[in-house]
Amino acid sequence: MRKKILFMVLCLLSQWTMAQKDAPKWVDKSKKAVFSVVTYDENDKLLNTGNGFFVSEDGVALSDYTLFVGAARAVVINFEGKQLPVQTILGANSMYDVIKFRVDLGKKSTPALKLAAVVPAKDAEAVMLPYSTKKERACTIGKVEEVSNLAGPHKYFKLAMSMKDKLVSCPILNSEGEVFGLVQKAASKDTTHCYAISAPYANELVISAFDFNSSELNKIGIKKALPNNEDQAMVALFMASSQLSVDKYSSLLNDFITQFPNNADGYIRRANFIFSNYSDAQHFAQAEDDLNKALKVSGKKDDVYYNRSRMMYLSAIQNKGEAFKSWTLETSLEDINKAIEINPLPLYTQHQGDVYFAMTKFDKAFECFDKVNHTNLASPETFFSAARAKELMKGDYKEVIVLLDSAVSRYAAPYPQAAAPYISERAIVKSDNGLYKEAVADFDIYHQIIGSGVNANFFYLREQANYKSRNYKRALEDIMKAVEMEPSNKEYLAEYGAVNLRIARYDEAIKNLKDALAIDPKFAACYRLIGFCQLQQGKKTDACENFNKAKELGDELVIPMIEKNCK
Template sequence: MKKNLLLTLVLCLLAQWSVAQAPKWVEKAKRAVFSVVTYDENDKILNTGNGFFVTEDGIALSDYSLFKGAQRAVVINSEGAQMPVDVILGANDMYDVVKFRVAISGKKVPALVVSTTAPAVGTSVYLLPYSTQKDRSYTAGQVKEESKVEEKFHYYTLDMHLKDKMVSCPVMTVDGQVFGLAQKSSGKDTATICYAVGADYAMEQKVSPLSFNDHTLSSIGIKKALPDTEEQALVFLYMASAQLTPEKYAELLNDFIAQYPNSADGYLRRANSQMYLSKETDSMDKVAADMDKALEVALKKDDAYFNRAKLIYNYQLGKPETTYKDWTYDKAIEEVRKAIAIEELPVYVQLEGDIQFAKKDYAAAFENYQKVNATNLVSPATFFSAAKTKELMEAAPEEILVLMDSCIAHCPQPFTEENAPYLLERAQMRINAGQARGAMLDYDEYYKAVRGNVNDVFYYYREQASFQAKQFQRALDDMAKAIELNPKELTYRSELAVVNIRVGRNEEAIKVLKDALEIDPKYAEAYRLIGVAQLQLKQNKEACASFAKAKELGDPNVDALIEKHCK
């Protein structure tokens, strides 16, 4: 009995000694430690854990596992007050760390100072658990091992017992600075050994321009921070624009403008986004206000005028039911000319040409396109614009073809799928200029550029060129291929019959046309062409009967044949 009493007394004295020996900074430092509760998409509790503040404006550290899959999270500080997690600043799944900011409504929070040096092996260290009690309780231990993470950060093995509820609590140096986040023990000796990832490594986590596609960050549903610089944030916006809904992207733009209020790009992008979401007057007022603000803050006023012109131009291309204020093509030209007055960049001149093209002022558009073609902005696209403008001006086919040749000459060799459509355009222009053989060769180049990935329409058009170039076997082969790909298209069967008649294969032509009539017995053109083939076979009586059937079915082109051969 006396022994038990003595043991109890000793334990009490040891406990008092432990508290007495607790560093003075423990009670204050523990106010920076908090509990974290994360919630899933159904707003049910997902996980609970710990974390701590590292800056007085609410930046904090915790473990990534706690946040994986979370749609929202709150922290509960040492006084029991709840604060929502506002934004994720960075994360790493391999070392299980996350950095985030808590919304603190302008108030400062107790924060720990991150140590700039790693504690040496054998040094005493302290783990501070989360507690709503004002006490100096802690867990003491020593640094057993220290290793490097990415050559300049630290990872620690500690002689310290760690309970599950202590994961992501701060591990402190003797002078009260945090150097690590406690992590789960994975080895056999879990009673005396635990681990800590360096707080310096956790602090380095950040959002980069390419983080939008980062699986670790995307697995957290809470809003992510923008990168630290405007240039990087703009790249991040670009990456996000193709993957977010318009509404979510609009929220991201609002965050960008809040973080970079003097960036003209933010206002211009928000104006574009808002315009595509709604063209109602109230929405357009917001668009116009953002455009005005962009011009106000822009360092390069010409760039701002150019973007204003482009936005108005795109607005008009959308064919609004009623035009907003003075947002016409003329207004767009007025804005881009302000840009050109400051600096006549080729891209500005190109836009003026595009607007004039939309206005059907083809002469003015062509003049601007030719200006661009004389600059370093020249490309297949700029010569193509000039060629199409000349075509709409009803210029001679040879004039148009000269521009199209320049377009093709500026394409990289060998042709790519990106530039292959220009070959199709030149092929048609060569047909118009009576250069059927050249057109056929363009179709061949296109076929190679797209590695044979073509449809029935391609074979039909190439057949037209081959036929005019008197390459009849190629024409027959192409029409056979078109019919194979689209057997219900009657035009292809008629065209195949025409080629067969042209080379004297009249019986084959009649067979092809009868196959067409199996598909549609009222296909009038088939009867007319059967009649033509029958004439070639000296079957005049049968031909006239075929012509009569074509007329009965409403063929408008058969009257001349009846007049000539059936009177």
């Protein structure tokens, strides 16, 4: 493939270049900075060929943007005929059709053109250098005919020299051998003139954080470089995290750490990335090493301890695996305690409470959440966490409800969807503690918020609150909806039967209960309830038969009924 490409390029060169007897002496050296570019699509098929040139000895180069559109990879062929891969895109402008990129030179350097510090005047000499592997002074000499404004101090040039399309992106130099222009594709059929855009302008192109959402750069599949500014690079990492594949994002993280080796956030991000995507021992060792490096370079060690504690916490509750077995809730607690000792931020205290909660130390967890609720970090989530801890430590249910009230009060009525989980939890706590009518009111608010998104369990829970508050009509409506949504749920069918029994609809109740038994023939309570319905219908023998069946299956509640009715 390499020989075929080189042969093709050399054949084209025979048509493009023109030997000049009076060519400047510096042409020999300068031509070594000019190269051919070959781009390939995602299927590794040849996409385009063109030209470009180096503007720095470490591999920074310029060419035309159009050449790279759709490219998944690219190589340059230098003056020696060697193929070198394009490493990263450093900037681009589709409107002016220019691109800046870095070529991977390995450990070597390359001949490069010096950028002109002064804009050439009208009638100044201009020399266009084509790509060539031949040791000859092949070039095209002409003059600057017009100079137009471009951007800032930069210009656009009309040159009195002949040029063919295959010379697009070749360099235009002044009489001193300094590059001032980049040949652009002609917009007309005028063969006696060509046009060039300022090379210093193209060299000033940079990548910003927001270029990771840039449509013009996203048309190129070659990796984008990170911004030179550290803060911008951090933003770019964040934006790229949701756009790139695992392999590409991993490569970008490595680039960030190479570019900013003293930035602790880079190591923390890579450790988080490894934790989220891998579970083997080798990657675990790398994550630990990154966190240790972050501790070494960070000026905010509390932040590193906090982040490491979070990863340990998640590893423990997610059961990450054998490789991560040393990351436990105990080690997580040790690290968050170190962070709090350095800087007692409410955020750290909240996480400390989460760790205690996972350790089932609900009293300590509550103390942490309560502290946070007296800071500016207090939120519906922190009040809810405190309520759950208070409930699980068997605290006063009234205090639990007050905490849930605080969570809900952070929102204004009509309540948004974000308030729904707290209202639902408050309804359940009220129902569990005998406040049935208040529970129903909360369930109704929850239903208004969620609308058609409520599930069968919601109707079942509200039915129970309605039933216990003796609102049998609404209880029946709710349990019917629950059964309609999950017709094979034996608990809902049994409850449906119980409600029908309560309002003396015995035939309907028996049908519901038998439907539940069809799913689970050992559902003892259903036999007891069927027997009760039959007793009300005067079918004492059938009733006793079902009572005895319930007793056989272990239902102790049926014993008094047997003693009273089945002697």
